[in-house]
Amino acid sequence: MNSLGIHKTALSVNINKIALLRNTRHLDVPNVLRAAELSLQAGARGITVHPRPDERHIRGSDVFEIAALMKDWPDREFNVEGNPLQNLMDFVRDLSARGLPIHQCTFVPDSHDQFTSDHGWSFPHDLLQLQPLIAQAHARGVRVSLFMDPVPAAMAAAKQAGADRVELYTESFASAFNSAHAIARVGTHAHARAQLQTVLARFVETAQAAIDVGLGINAGHDLNRANLTEFLIAVPGVQEVSIGHALIADALAMGLDASVKAYQACIDSAEISVKAKAENTVNLSVTSA
Ligand SMILES: CC(=O)[C@@H](O)[C@H](O)COP(=O)(O)O
Ligand SMILES: NCC(=O)COP(=O)(O)O
Numbered sequence: 001m002n003s004l005g006i007h008k009t010a011l012s013v014n015i016n017k018i019a020l021l022r023n024t025r026h027l028d029v030p031n032v033l034r035a036a037e038l039s040l041q042a043g044a045r046g047i048t049v050h051p052r053p054d055e056r057h058i059r060g061s062d063v064f065e066i067a068a069l070m071k072d073w074p075d076r077e078f079n080v081e082g083n084p085l086q087n088l089m090d091f092v093r094d095l096s097a098r099g100l101p102i103h104q105c106t107f108v109p110d111s112h113d114q115f116t117s118d119h120g121w122s123f124p125h126d127l128l129q130l131q132p133l134i135a136q137a138h139a140r141g142v143r144v145s146l147f148m149d150p151v152p153a154a155m156a157a158a159k160q161a162g163a164d165r166v167e168l169y170t171e172s173f174a175s176a177f178n179s180a181h182a183i184a185r186v187g188t189h190a191h192a193r194a195q196l197q198t199v200l201a202r203f204v205e206t207a208q209a210a211i212d213v214g215l216g217i218n219a220g221h222d223l224n225r226a227n228l229t230e231f232l233i234a235v236p237g238v239q240e241v242s243i244g245h246a247l248i249a250d251a252l253a254m255g256l257d258a259s260v261k262a263y264q265a266c267i268d269s270a271e272i273s274v275k276a277k278a279e280n281t282v283n284l285s286v287t288s289a
Contacts, residue, residue, distance in 0.1 A: 009232055009271070010046055011243065012046035013036075015036055016058055016245075018035040032062050043261060046242075048220075051063050063091055067101055070101045079103065080105050104143040107133070107145070117221060118171065124157055130161045145216075150168055166215050167220055174224070177227040200235070203231070207236050211236065219241050220241055224247075225262055228243070
């Protein structure tokens, strides 16, 4: 956090989709480990993987190979996502037992055959089953982030469960952003812009509710180069964005190094805007005193 109380948002590159392409041939091409290394060399502050039970993309072996790579990058973070009621805790325990780094685990309530992550945890229903699992991760020195829908009232329960952070599930923002920026018929555009502001307001309220109870804030899902800066300008205190699908798709056109740097530029742009707004507020309060 800088002197104006502005967090530097860390970019964690999710490499699920590199593994998805790799799994379509028995050639180890593209190489998942190399993609992780290139992302770190390009400046990514972390790597995220989501080893789903069906291994449709990230395999168990990938998790241990990337963790071993992260030992060479002590100032970067490894974030492993998954359902702690399925296979995630096995990775938390095994990585820890082998002395391999895992800085954060993100609890995601996905079913085995889910197309993609599309909802967060439900409180108070999930609270009692999550508490001991969060404690197990903490006992191994692993930060816990809970994948959550933007519901301000759920933040207190996430804190009560023992979470360190919440990851705001940003699909509803991405969808509203697309609608607002689509070439719309006259009249619908104003409605779409209003709807985007309504959705953003919900994320701002949720982030403030998380801050108020002492939770850190991550964000992710369907973030891209078009919507990332607007989200980070609007939503306070985002410490990490984990981005995969769009970043890897962009890499197909511009290369992975350039894609990572382009997303970092979106983060930097948001920070400059937020800092300028904060300095302007300070100046105005001084001149009006
Ligand atoms: C939890 C989340 O939103 C993503 O990190 C998730 O990893 C996406 O999973 P797929 O890459 O399998 O769509
Ligand atoms: N937690 C979100 C993530 O890791 C990547 O989501 P996406 O950018 O692939 O939608």
